[in-house]
Amino acid sequence: MRCDEFKPMLTGYLDGELTPERSAELEAHLAACEACRRELAELTGLKEELAMMKFKEPPDVELERYWRSVYNRLERGLGWILLSVGAIIVLCYGAFQLIEEMIKDPRVAVLLKVGVVALVFGAVILFVSLLRERLAVRKVDKYSKEVER
Ligand SMILES: [Zn+2]
Structure with missing residues (x-):
């Protein structure tokens, strides 16, 4: 051969x-x-x-990094959810207290009462909308990072 x-x-x-x-x-x-x-x-x-x-990178390190990133995402996701829920409760509670007091007070003009109610609800809606936007941006970030890899 x-x-x-x-x-x-x-x-x-x-x-x-x-x-x-x-x-x-x-x-x-x-x-x-x-x-x-x-x-x-x-x-x-x-x-x-x-x-x-x-074998340049031991599989353990890779796995650890993966779990750490999952944990970070969960932690931040949970943080945002708690923050938004807490903020909505506090804002709504404060708003209803304020509205109740104002409506009971006969010295405050009706137009002013309507104005304050609109202001407070507007603020709550804006806050919730901003939070949702923030959460949506986070989701997009996560996605583009995954594409990068
Ligand atoms: Zn030969």
Whole structure:
């Protein structure tokens, strides 16, 4: 057999995929052939490099980073939800208290009462709308980051 016939067998030999007879044939040829020995050495080096690249970053680190990012997202998501719920409760409670007092007070003009009610509800609606916008932006950010990766 000539070198051309042995060369395609080299990768299989490295991966241990050859039959014992074929391995023996190849080994006999390698013992006699300098060129094929050099090629085998090159392939071995390439294989080691590939293995090093694969294990450059231990899987543990990758996994840990993944869970940390999931935790951060959950934490911030929860933070935003609590903040918005709390803010809405406080704002509504304060608004109703204020409105109740004003409406009970006969000295305050009806037009002013209407104005204050509109103002307070407007503020609550704006606040909720801003929070929702903020949450939507966060979702988009998360998505674009995932695309980046
Ligand atoms: Zn050869």
